[in-house]
Amino acid sequence: MSRLHFDFGCGSLKLAGSLDTAPGSTGLLIVSGGNELRSGAFSGQSLLAARIAKAGFPVFRFDRRGIGDSEGENRGFRHSAKDIRAALDAFRALAPQVDRVIGFGNCDAASALMLMGGEGFDGLVLSNPWTIDDDAGDTDEPQHTPEAIRSRYLEKLKNPAEIARLLRGGVNLRKLAAGLLGAAKSAPQTSQLSQEMRAGIADFSGSVTYLVATDDRTGQLFESAWGKDDPRIQRCLGAGHAYVEPSHQDWLKDRILEVIRA
Template identity: 30%
Template sequence: MQIERPLIIQADTEHTAILHEGNSDTGVLVLVGGPQYRVGSHRQFVKLSRALAAQQLPSLRFDFAGMGDSAGRVADFYQRDAEITVAINAFFSAQSQLKRIVLWGLCDAASAAMLYCYRHQDPRISGLVLLNPWVRSNESLAQVKLKHYYLQRLTDKAFWQKLFSGGLNLSSSLRDFGQTWRQSRQKSKPLTQQRGDNINAQNYTGYMLKGWQQFTGNSLLISSGNDLTAQEFLALCRGNPPWQQQLSKAEHQHLDAANHTFSTAQWRQTVEQLTLDFVQRLAGADPGLQQDS
């Protein structure tokens, strides 16, 4: 019988988490990206934890401050290290058999996990599961839009029908295209030119890279084909040798048709199975797990 119970974690503010108990010494800390609720596509976090618990792998679903049922104010994703530390400590206290955990995050939660590894060399973390990490900048978004959005529109029959029927504001579209092209030519400031350790919205990707480089455990990257966020991340890796090197060290699974949140049952179950196999390998058990459909 699976046991799920809430944890009230007192820190600077009151956090709420849901513990899914298991007897394995390897657990999964599920970090939620962005202000989410637990229905729709993000029901996957509940289903993922239950799939893990079915194999006796414990997990903790943690609400950051100001999100879900946690009190306080929402912090930027690059300022969540203290909260992640609180969650890790609570997880180990609640499941005394734990020896290691995996950080699991989608979107900016994946980015937060990588930034945590920059600030903390935590031996308790043996794995990262990163889904469509957030590396948004004006430059990267513009480059991806040029390649995946504008080119796709040129092959779209509806676009040409709209153009020739007069339903398209051509001057506005050309102006948007020109602005996107100019942004795509901008160059981000190298991390080596940053002062101190003040991680912010302009420089966080460089620190994400450093965190990934410093991390000595195993990584699983799951990317979506139908998602600009994923395309930005993969483009960053393709165009930057240090990022490419880190990606080559990780296990990379690409779901070509999937959207950002893996919002169909098939995509969700694939993510569950990939996560299960990855965590079981870290735990030293055989993969090939069975799960409920």
């Protein structure tokens, strides 16, 4: 196993890519979310690629246009299908033994794969898909779902220390009132983006696995928009958005390997 760094073409532009080599005929293509480099948050994608390759399967990562070492303008995840297609072509050229490719993306990378209908992939692993419309709010952080707020307050009410803190006046009443109002709201309406994602993935013939980190607001909002009863959803209890804890990293690796080996 070795790691190769190179440039590949996307139209007239050059994109930066990395390939962790392995002999397997099924490969993993990792699409970065947000404006992250191909190494991922806290080098999480780089570590994940090495572990998947060690298990015998090649892994391709890349920086989309305008990110990291890649040329061009960063136009966001909604306009990244061309980059993903170019990465797929480069992956197949550099690892000619690969006859089956699984796509993995976290956050809006998962959304990008869904919007392009999984074109060119044989299976998808979609983690914490981003479902918030671009004009949904003034903050980059998604808001808690009413269900998550209710769960949080129920846990506090079970804690005698929290009750004592409230009686001592140690609770910000304005924040408490805002939280209670949030908990009383009904489930958020389905976003336009989530509708487009659902339509995009509807005709995909390969396998689809959704992963949700239960402590991640993006994952919580995805479940609210998508429906928790989808049998393809698997949940990593207590995990945050980037799966930074070692046990959560193991869980993520194992779920991806299950799909690759299927």
